[in-house]
Amino acid sequence: MIGRLRGVLVEVGEAECLIDCGGVGYVATCGARTLGRLPAPGDEAILHIHSQWSEDQGPRLYGFLTRDERRAFTLLLAIQGVGPKAALAVLDVLPPAELAGAVAREDKAAVARANMVGPKLALRIVTELKGKPLGEAHFAPTAPGVHVEAASAPPPPSVAGEAVAALLGLGIAEVNARRAVDQALIRLGEEAELSAVIRAGLQELGR
Incomplete structure (x- = not known):
């Protein structure tokens, strides 16, 4: 299973990129946010990879710039009704730390801003990610009757x-x-x- 690619970025498409690693070209599907932060073609690129296999499509690689993004993608895929496209769409509008904050606040509207994510699916995502660790961020559950802001002050806006x-x-x-x-x-x-x-x-x- 491929977990990381390091090579020369050959080209960037609307939903994927091609990286040449020692003469072998790997196509990785990426979110818009990841594609927009890649270096220029011809430069070295490093992607953290989530690998999938299906009978009809064969191997598929999904690329991310950080381990936290890959971890969040994996957690999202484990939720019923969330496929790869929806998971990438969520991370396009909410990077891992912001997604963790939305989950902690039970902010379903923030999650529902993602394409392909309606109110019901946004509620399921917020509910099922509570308590799940994500690198430095953490999808903290909210105790009944207690606002997250009361337990810890929110970080200053970046x-x-x-x-x-x-x-x-x-x-x-x-x-x-x-x-x-x-x-x-x-x-x-x-x-x-x-x-x-x-x-x-x-x-x-x-x-």
Whole structure:
């Protein structure tokens, strides 16, 4: 079973990428957020891989930039009604740490923003992920009658999160906003100021 790929990024499509590892080309299906954060073709890329096998399609590889993203994908697939496309869609709108926060808050609406995820499936995802560990994040269950905010103070908003929110306020689709902010942070660095990230994000979007 393939768990990791390291090689030269050959091409990036709408839903997958091709990585050349020692002369063998591997096609990995990825979410839009992952595809938007890949290096330029010709550069080295590293993907953490979730492998699947089916009788009709044979082997399928799903690629992620971090182990936490792969772990979250695996946990989502274990939920009834969540297939690979829906799991990738959830991670496109909610990276692992944000998904953990939504589960802890029982924020079904946040999960339901993902394509292919309706209110009933969002409720099932929130319910079944409670108490599941995810790297540094944790899908913490909420005790009856106790708000998560009362037990622990929420983390301060990140520059990336605030920049995405600003772009959403301009009517930009969430997947595109996250991709633009990710690219802006790659260019400017994680310590960049919010205003600079927003400007760079708009430049990425051609606005």
